[in-house]
Structure formats: structure tokens, C-alpha cells
Amino acid sequence: MKSTKPSAIIADIVKYVVLIAGALFTLLPFVWMVLSSLKSANEIVQIPPTMIPRKFMFSNYAEAWQEAPFPRYFLNTVFIATVTTVGVLLTSILSAFAFSRLDFPGKKIIFSLFMATLMIPGEMLLITNFITITKLKWIDTYKAMIVPWLANVFYTYLLTQFFSSVPEALYLAAKVDKCSDLKFLFKIMVPMNKNAITTVAILSFIGSWNSFLWPLLVTNSTNMRVLSHGLVRFQSEAGTKYQLVMAASCILVVPIIIVYLFLRKYILEGMSYTGVKG
Amino acid sequence: MEIKILNLTKAYGDFKAVDDMNLSVADGELIGLLGPSGCGKSTTLFMLAGLTEPTSGQIFFGDKDVTRVPPEDREIGLVFQNYALYPHMTVLDNITFPLINRKVKKAEAIERAQEMAHLVQLDGLLNRKPSALSGGQQQRVAIARALVKKPQVLLLDEPLSNLDAKLRVETREEIKRIQQEVKITTLFVTHDQEEAMSISNRIAVMNRGVVQQYDAPQAMYLNPINSFVAQFLGMPQINMFEAKVTGRGVELNGVLLRTREQLDAAGKKVADGTYQMGVRPESLELCQDGFTVKADSVRMTGRDLLIFFKIGTTEFRALTHSDLQLRAGDDLCLRARKNSLIIFDADGSALVKC
């Protein structure tokens, strides 16, 4: 039954005001980015700044698009993000299955070592990875941008936890039903955890899409650069063309939003039913 | 399919979950595997299914030693306590799953699944997801999935424990009906003695990994082999008490339950001393010439009246018809019906019934 006490109503009002304020607050930088992308070169550096552009400069988008070889960057980024995501999903799913369901010698130790690597800051790995890539003579190749990201401890850990919560009885039932381990994994485990797996896919895709430092380190030629590098193009000795940076940023973020909207229902879909009652 | 279990043992370290079990099951029998939680029932069932590897011993299905045969080749159907349905598949896909894995053609698989669904009365629900079914219906899906591959042996692990009381009774009759229709050798695990007694041809009572007694329900109820079985079967529980055997007979706090002649007539010489004894509540009957006690409390259970009383300090329960007019504090005269007093040895095994 819904309470109608005045105190409850006030509590509700406070709750929603706080929530709306929070939502606006997180949305603000995004709105600012979109609005700034439509300002003229003069208006954007004007003090005090304006909120709404005096004149909507849609031409900024065309200009930004031509400033750098964005189509090429776009293809590179999509390719790298897609391959990385598919690859990391495959390795994470397989290893999570091994950690959650299979018995093999040294399982606990290997898993602990895995977890321990989470403690190492990414910046430290950057250097060792760079040395490795150089020795392999992979500089300026797609391999260099993809292979180091094909295994991810955090995703493996996450999926291991999800897979472990699938009741053992389902695995045993499948065994009696003449279902091999691999078949069980892809016919039962993966579909049952499609929400978790989708989340991992989105995280991986966004991470790859936004990556800047590593691709910059391991590539030299313009042809191998990615979208995030395009943003740097608007900086010159004459200053930064902020309106173009903003316009390019808007272009960059659109595919991510599309991917998110597309997969949203999997993320939000209830993950409560696990196949076992009681 | 006959089943033979020979010296079957499963040890986890020093702990024996199943200890030297011997059991044989005739073709088409329904066997109840009964015991308290943790006594090794599921372990036994999983060894029969091939999901748990025995530490030692053998299992025969017919003439074939299946001890090392993997589960998918044992021709068994297994129903889990929590049904273990695949939640993302429809009922139809759940039931056809074992067939598709066995390379049965899709059309034939669907036809057989429909037959099975009809047998377990699931017609019309085939396109639902398990989450859209009631507990009882999920249970039937699990049974259909277990039976669809036409197994030789059906194994059920506490299949009714998640259902409410009324549904539990209905579903156990349903299981019995299906079992008789398919004529399949069945092992049915439960911790509910009434459930086991009502549908089993024979019951194996287990305690701490050891089979205590293996017999038909009635025989076991009337002639429990030891005090554990006597106490495990029957609700309300058998009255257990310590009483003396003397020259006069069986005495408890001045009440003579049996004369020496009655005791000796049972056929076994019982030496004088103190013994553990048991008498079932329904074996205590009202009479004119018995011992007189005072009812401490009276509880109406519907069909019966349960009377609580004491002999000395030992508490007893007696069951009588519910039409008896009796209130707490009233006196009543009782006796233990002939051949209903069980005397147990020091190690708990039944010595004599008189």
C-alpha cells in the first residue's frame, strides 16, 4: 500500500529533487559540449561565456570533418574496437568458464595470480608492453593496437562471478543430457548471462573507442591513427580551435550512443531468474 | 532394468558420505531412498547417475557394470531437487534438449516431446519459459525432460521438496502414475517418511551413509530393525522410553506394561535389566483393564486426537479417534496393544516385539 503521510510526500519530493539535480549535473558537460560545438570561433573564447550560441554554426561540423582524415580514423577505430571486443569476449568467456566450472591443477593459484595483476597500474604495463611490441616489430600495425587488449583480467573476474552463480545442477543436468562442456558454455551459460556479457562488450567497446595513449605510442603513420587522435589536430601554434574540437567530439560520441541504445535492453533486463527455485 | 549396488562407498577424506552400500532393485520397482538431511541420499543417487565417482564398489544396470560409464551413456533420467530447467529456453526446447544432443531429428524430437508433455499433462504450455510456470508445472517439465530419451532408470532427488503441502501429495501420486505407465525402474530420494511410504514398493532407510533397513513400507513400519528406523518412520513419532525387565515382566515406574508370560511368549529370552523400548502412539488404546493416566494436554489434529500424558516422568503420546470426548486433566485407562511393544538392545537393534 502506498503511504500518503505528508512526511512521506516530502521525502519523495526531496528524493526526486536530488535525483533530478544529479541527472542535470552529469548531463551539463555533455550539453555544454554540444552547444559549444555550434559557436563561432569568436564566441567560444568570449568572456563571459555565453550559454546558447548567438548563431548556430553547423559549418563547424563540416570544417572539423575535413580538418583530419576522419573517415580513415573512423574505419581504424571501428575495426580495432570491434576486433578487440570480440576477442576479449571470447577469452573472458572461455577463461571464466574454466575458473567457474572446471577442475584443473593449480586453479586457485592461477586465479590468485590473475587477480594480483589487477593491482598493477596500467601506466606501468604501458612501458613493458611497448618494449614487447617494439621487439616484435609490430610498431605501426593493427596487431599492436589489438593484441595487448585481447585478455582482460577484470572482465574475466566479472564473468567468473556471474558464471559461478549459475547453479551446479544445470551443469550436471546438461551432462546427463549429453551436452559437452563447450556446448554447455555456449548454449546455456552464455545465453543465461547475456546481460553480464553485453555489459562487458559495451565496456570493452567504449574503452577501445576512447583509447588515446596506447595507439599514439605504437603508431607513426597518419593512416594508422584513430579518432581520438583527430581531436589533437585542432591544436596549433596559433591556438586551439575549441569549437572544432567540440564538433569533432560530438561526432565521435555518436556511435557510442548508438551502440549503447542498441544494447540497452540487455543491460536493463532483469537478471534475477537463475533457473532454480527456492 | 534391474539395478545392483555392491559395496558402494563414497569417501570425502576421512568422512564416508556413503558407506559400503548393498542394494538390489527389481525391474520396474519404485524404491524410496529415505533418510535425514546429509545422510548420503543425493550422493548415492549421483553415483548411480555417474555424476559422482564412487571411491569403491560397483554398480550394475542389468548385467552391465556401469561403475565407470559416463552419465550420458547410462540411459538414466535425472530430476533434480530444484528442477534445473534451462531458464532461457522454452518448455519445448527444454524437453527436446536431450534428444537434439543425441542427434535425433528435429521433427521426431518435437513429436516425442509432445507425447511426453501429454503424459505429464503439460499440453498447451510448451511455448512458455520455465519462469512463467508454477512450481508443480516446472517439476513436470523436469520429469518430461528426464523421460523423453526413454531411459532405463529414473532417478529423482527430492522432487517434491519445493512444493507446498497439497501439491506435494498430488504430485507424488502423479509421479507414481507416470512411473507405472512407463514401467520404469525408479529411485526416489526423500527425507519425508510419509512420502516414501506412500509411493514406494520398497524403502531403503539411510543414516550417516549406511543403509539401516531395506524393506516394503508396511513391513518396515511394523518391524523396524533398530531404534533409528523406528523413530524415523511414523508421525507422530514412536514413544521411546527406558523401562525395566524384571521377573514380573516389563515395568515402567510401577506400571506393568507386559507380564513375564506375555514377554516370554514373544519367543526370545530377554534377560533382566534396563532396556530402551518403543511403542507407537496409535498402539496405545483405550480399555477397561489397563493402566490409568492423566491427560496433560489434548490436541485435535482432524482425523485423530493426540493425547499427551506421563508415566512417572516419561512423556508419552497416544492417538485416538477424534470423536473421543476428553479434556486436559481427565483420567483415562490405556494399554499397549498386543505385539506393539518393541524392546531394543544396548546397540539400538530391535530385540523382540511383544
Ligand SMILES: Nc1ncnc2c1ncn2[C@@H]1O[C@H](COP(=O)(O)OP(=O)(O)O)[C@@H](O)[C@H]1O
Ligand atoms: N563434495 C563434497 N565434499 C565433501 N563433503 C561432501 C561433498 N558432497 C557431499 N558431502 C557430504 O556428504 C554428506 C552426504 O551428502 P548428501 O548425499 O548430499 O546428503 P543428502 O542425504 O542430504 O542428500 C553430507 O554430510 C555432505 O556434507
Ligand SMILES: [Mg+2]
Ligand atoms: Mg540431497
